[in-house]
Amino acid sequence: MEKINCTNCGSENPGHIKYCTSCGYELPKVTIEEINTPVLQPASESKVKRNKLLGTIAGSVVFLLFYYAAQQLFFKSPSYDKEMMTIASELNKTCPIMVDSVTRFDNAVALPVNTFQYNYTLIDIEIGSIDTVEFKNYLEPTITNFVKSCPQMKYQRDHNTTINYYYKDKYGNYLFSVSVKPENYK
Secondary structure, three states: OOEEEOOOOOOEEEOOOOEOOOOOOEOOOOOOOOOOOOOOOOOOHHHHHHHHHHHHHHHHHHHHHHHHHHHHHHOOOOOHHHHHHHHHHHHHOOOOEEOOOOEEEEEEEEEOOOEEEEEEEEOOOOOOOOOHHHHHHHHHHHHHHHHHHOHHHHHHHHOOOEEEEEEEOOOOOEEEEEEEOHHHHO
């Protein structure tokens, strides 16, 4: 064990005490320098293989995340709503068009909440001249059957789109609408 000499009285004191046993004077602090040289042990082959495997997995995960992000950012297919707007725009290029002698197709509109609407005008009809409930009840089964069976409506059926048929009189007054929901055509 080391000894420390008191700087005040010169007495020899044990190295672990703070004050001189003879005079009570504070002893100088002892600094012990200890040199620790780490002993390097060679890594085992299994640790090296495990680290390589972990690095490969981590690299693959990072690559897949960047790949997915790039796909979503640069190559993402347009949303269904945008596709419906495009379809409506294409249909509207030919509008208005007469469907039969009394029905004019005015335009199509893609609405929120997965809804697509066809707007029609009954050109010889005024709002008070027909029973709109009876006329709607007459048209509804025909329209529903058309939506169920028409090949051009398959894309909308596959995306569970609600399809509205909106009818106005010759002056633009609302008559009635028929709404065909997914539960009606599935």
